[in-house]
Structure formats: structure tokens, C-alpha cells
Amino acid sequence: MPTPDFVLRLRERIGTDPLPLVGVTAVVFRDEKVLVGRRADNGRLQCISGIVDPGEQPADTAVRECLEEAGVTVRAERLALVQTVPRVTYANGDQVDFLDLVFRCSWISGDPHPADGELTEVGFRGLEELGDLDKDHVRRIALALAEDDPARFEGGLPV
Structure with a gap:
């Protein structure tokens, strides 16, 4: 799914000004592989x-999002990371400040495929097969790997 309708309605009012949004990242494991x-x-x-x-x-x-984008059913197991990501400026000038909540998820069913056009390829890869993975996502995977670790929160230092 492209930009959600509620974001488009907000953009009509604020133009390209920074918009704070909550986003999620699903780190999905199946056996010894991760969905990318x-x-x-x-x-x-x-x-x-x-x-x-x-x-x-x-x-x-x-x-x-896993079902819409990749055609797989997953279970969200735990929160792994809470962080803000650097401001994103899209080609049309829209600016977004994301609060990213990273969830460790487990695969339940479905064969991954580009389900809605947001992805050109999707599948499970071994941890050694992630060579061109975005470095921030490598970190998210690392924090989601430990099954029983508490969530990591960025920031929180006194000002």
C-alpha cells in the first residue's frame, strides 16, 4: 500500500513540513533465516x-505489513528496539520524523512474494546472505535475534 490516506489528508494541511509518524519494522525469523x-x-x-x-x-x-507487502502471516513476539530515525525527505519534498518500533516476529505461514508492489523481491535469507542489507536493518536484526533480551530504548540521557 502506498502512502496511507490519513497521511495524505495531513499533507493537504501542512504541505511538506516535518510530520512525526510512528512506524514499525518487522524482523521475521523462520528457522535460521530472516525475511527481507x-x-x-x-x-x-x-x-x-x-x-x-x-x-x-x-x-x-x-x-x-508482513501480509500486505510479503504475503506471509507472522506473529509479533516482542519489542526489540524503540528509536527515532534521522529525518526522511522524500523526492517530492515531504519530510517525516519516524519513531520506529522494531518487533521480533516469527513466521507462521505463506510463501513470501511481492504482494502489493512496494517490494520488487522478498524472501528469507540466512544471516550470512545479507551483504547488501541496509546497515540500520542489520542492527535491528541483531537486536531482535536474542529471544529473551529486553527491548532497547535509544536516548533517555539527561539533557
């Missing part, structure tokens, strides 16, 4: 991600 996809818009290889809809639980967003 190549984005259609910029060609980058990364984990499945998306924007939380108003009123939606973030863990539900992670599950929904």
Missing part, C-alpha cells in the same frame, strides 16, 4: 516496515 525485501522506490534491501494507522496497535501493524 527490496524496496521498489529506492532499491534498498531491508526488513518489512510500515506506518501505524490511527488507533492501530503497533504489533498489529507489524503483522499487517
